[in-house]
Amino acid sequence: MYDILIKNGLYPDFQKMELIKGDIALTDGKIAAVGQISEDAKTVIDAEGRIVSPGFIDIHMHEENFATEGHEYFVANLMLQMGVTTALGGNCGDTRQDLKDFLTVLEELGGSPINYMMMSGYNSFRKQLGINRYDPSSPEQIETMIGRVKEELAQGAVGVSFGLEYDPGIPYDEVMKVLDAIPEDDLLVSTHFREDSMDGVNEMIKIAVESGKKFQISHLSSCAAIGFMNEALEAINEASKKNPKLNYDTYPYAAFSTRIGSAVFDEGWREKWNKSYEHIFMPAGKYANQFCTEETYWEMRNNDPDLYVVAMTMNEDEIAAAIANTESGMVASDGTVKAHAGHPRAAGTFPRVLGKYVREDKVISMIDALKKITLLPADRLGLSNKGRIAVGCDADLTIFDPETIADGATFEQLNIKPVGIDAVIVDGKIAINAGDIVNDRLGRFIPGPYVK
Numbered sequence: 101m102y103d104i105l106i107k108n109g110l111y112p113d114f115q116k117m118e119l120i121k122g123d124i125a126l127t128d129g130k131i132a133a134v135g136q137i138s139e140d141a142k143t144v145i146d147a148e149g150r151i152v153s154p155g156f157i158d159i160h161m162h163e164e165n166f167a168t169e170g171h172e173y174f175v176a177n178l179m180l181q182m183g184v185t186t187a188l189g190g191n192c193g194d195t196r197q198d199l200k201d202f203l204t205v206l207e208e209l210g211g212s213p214i215n216y217m218m219m220s221g222y223n224s225f226r227k228q229l230g231i232n233r234y235d236p237s238s239p240e241q242i243e244t245m246i247g248r249v250k251e252e253l254a255q256g257a258v259g260v261s262f263g264l265e266y267d268p269g270i271p272y273d274e275v276m277k278v279l280d281a282i283p284e285d286d287l288l289v290s291t292h293f294r295e296d297s298m299d300g301v302n303e304m305i306k307i308a309v310e311s312g313k314k315f316q317i318s319h320l321s322s323c324a325a326i327g328f329m330n331e332a333l334e335a336i337n338e339a340s341k342k343n344p345k346l347n348y349d350t351y352p353y354a355a356f357s358t359r360i361g362s363a364v365f366d367e368g369w370r371e372k373w374n375k376s377y378e379h380i381f382m383p384a385g386k387y388a389n390q391f392c393t394e395e396t397y398w399e400m401r402n403n404d405p406d407l408y409v410v411a412m413t414m415n416e417d418e419i420a421a422a423i424a425n426t427e428s429g430m431v432a433s434d435g436t437v438k439a440h441a442g443h444p445r446a447a448g449t450f451p452r453v454l455g456k457y458v459r460e461d462k463v464i465s466m467i468d469a470l471k472k473i474t475l476l477p478a479d480r481l482g483l484s485n486k487g488r489i490a491v492g493c494d495a496d497l498t499i500f501d502p503e504t505i506a507d508g509a510t511f512e513q514l515n516i517k518p519v520g521i522d523a524v525i526v527d528g529k530i531a532i533n534a535g536d537i538v539n540d541r542l543g544r545f546i547p548g549p550y551v552k
């Protein structure tokens with residue numbers, strides 16, 4: 101007797117690159133059988149007309165800040181509701197708390213809605229040392245921070261992230277010094293570019309090639325979907341032939357989001373994007389759900405610098421190009437939430453790709469899109485038991501209707517559930533049933549390969 105039997109669904113076979121009709125049986129958190137299954141199960145799910153996908157793996161998101169937001173889950177629940185079963189936090193150089201503190205809260209809460217993996221955020225260590233964002237670090241400070249990165253790798257971080265745009269004072273050499281000090285060739289490095297230009301893209305390619313590490317360009321569209329996406333994709337596709345460990349992630353929205361007080365909004369941003377105050381939207385704060393004026397922009401930048409704002413700067417066709425590229429690239433949310441508000445990407449990214457970009461706009465096939473949100477990030481994270489449907493693999497699954505799946509969240513309202521997601525299964529148990537969360541403690545922390 102199996103725990104769960106999912107009948108008559110279509111599941112992706114990434115070797116044949118096609119969807120195959122069949123049954124999937126789960127027992128003890130694992131996929132126990134695939135094919136025509138007659139044996140009984142405690143729970144039977146009819147998946148006729150549905151796709152039974154490996155749970156979506158979000159290789160770029162931003163975890164809860166338990167110190168300021170309370171010991172509770174919000175962004176992780178949004179992730180689960182959109183079909184994510186495993187997510188990687190700590191990106192863009194920005195960890196919301198030291199890894200050991202994050203793990204303590206996860207334990208105290210008895211698990212998490214999704215499986216979490218974490219990067220060690222380099223900019224966070226600079227902040228802790230009080231280094232001005234426009235200054236390089238001293239050799240002693242760099243040594244200290246290398247020690248911190250190594251410490252977090254030993255605690256279970258899977259890699260190190262940098263945010264060059266947020267700390268323009270980090271020179272190329274500082275990044276290389278850190279990477280050279282970590283001998284593991286397979287170390288995952290994710291980097292938020294220094295600037296929105298081909299120079300920014302080329303610097304990341306150079307770090308990838310020179311370091312030889314597994315290098316992830318973060319949210320490519322927010323850098324390149326302002327007029328040079330094709331050029332950027334050509335350069336990345338070309339360079340990834342030389343270093344197959346170079347890759348990127350991108351999200352399906354033509355607007356980015358960051359803190360209004362960050363260096364991203366330093367002098368010159370209006371010229372750089374050819375946009376102005378009225379393209380900056382405030383999802384929260386004193387002027388919640390309003391676009392900026394010159395006056396409110398400066399008021400909030402000066403008085404509420406940590407407010408997350410949304411900047412409508414990117415071109416829709418270039419967003420689609422980054423998603424459609426089948427030579428490389430993954431889709432990830434970059435989900436960032438503060439005080440229960442933020443950019444809709446935190447709640448809608450994966451249904452939006454499958455609804456808008458696969459079904460409606462047809463810029464990418466279903467199987468290629470599924471590969472970008474399951475198998476590719478799983479392999480990238482060293483998760484050989486996730487991201488695929490096969491006997492013995494982890495029973496993390498997302499069951500959805502390809503005819504109706506769609507994102508719900510908007511720039512005005514984040515917490516609108518996607519539609520078309522019937523069930524999400526984490527560790528062989530039902531976490532989402534008919535769109536509703538029924539168990540939000542099935543996830544666990546997955547340590548990286550350097551844990552001691």
Ligand SMILES: [Zn+2]
Nearest residue numbers: 192292318319
């Ligand atoms: Zn970023």
